[in-house]
Amino acid sequence: MSKKYVVQKTPFRVPAPEGKLIEEHFGNVSDGNTHISIARMIAPPGWSEPFQTPTFDEYTYIIKGRKQFNIEGEIIILGAGESIKIEKNTRIQYSNPFKEECEYLSVCLPAFSPESVNREKF
Template identity: 65%
Template sequence: MKEKKYILQTNPFVVPTDDGKVIKEHFGIPTNNNADISIAHMKAPAGWSEPFQTPEFDEYTFIIKGKKQFIIENEIVVLEAGQSIKINRNTRVQYSNPFTEVCEYIAICTPAFSMDLVNREA
């Protein structure tokens, strides 16, 4: 049998959360042990936020629906549907959705997202 030259992801890993955020990781460490890249489909509820962090990976975000707020090195940036951003590794950032509707987006991290590399503040 000929080896396939692609991987079709039909069963993403649903990351357990306790803050109402839905994370479906399609590619990355939990799905195929790929530490080079992670690709996740996310839904952040209204009012959601994470602590500040200084990740050791580049993170690309594409907004599908709603808005998402980023505080990047003390600068507030708000992305809306159809917009995207790349945040370089080793940049202090906080992600949130202080708005009234769910924000749906795609996040891509290189290397892959890992709790060992995210460096969240207490």
């Protein structure tokens, strides 16, 4: 009889620039799942990414600290206990311009992949 659950004790650490930690628990990179990705992330103070226009919906839940979202020119700042859904095909830039690190969970539907994020050059 096969088990109807999977326990993840060793998430895949995705190499990331500028000191950002990405631990993918389920998803394209960790287990080949293309339907959903779930990752814990820590963005250090001063971190930012280039603009991107992903072809997936992304849900973000802030665990601690603050995170800044530049969504098609509108700046939104979320803190611990707050969350946001960014719809696919939305131009966005993520950053942490604050003095403390930001820890958050990210859920992408379908799963994140380097090809589907469509990052712009800095």
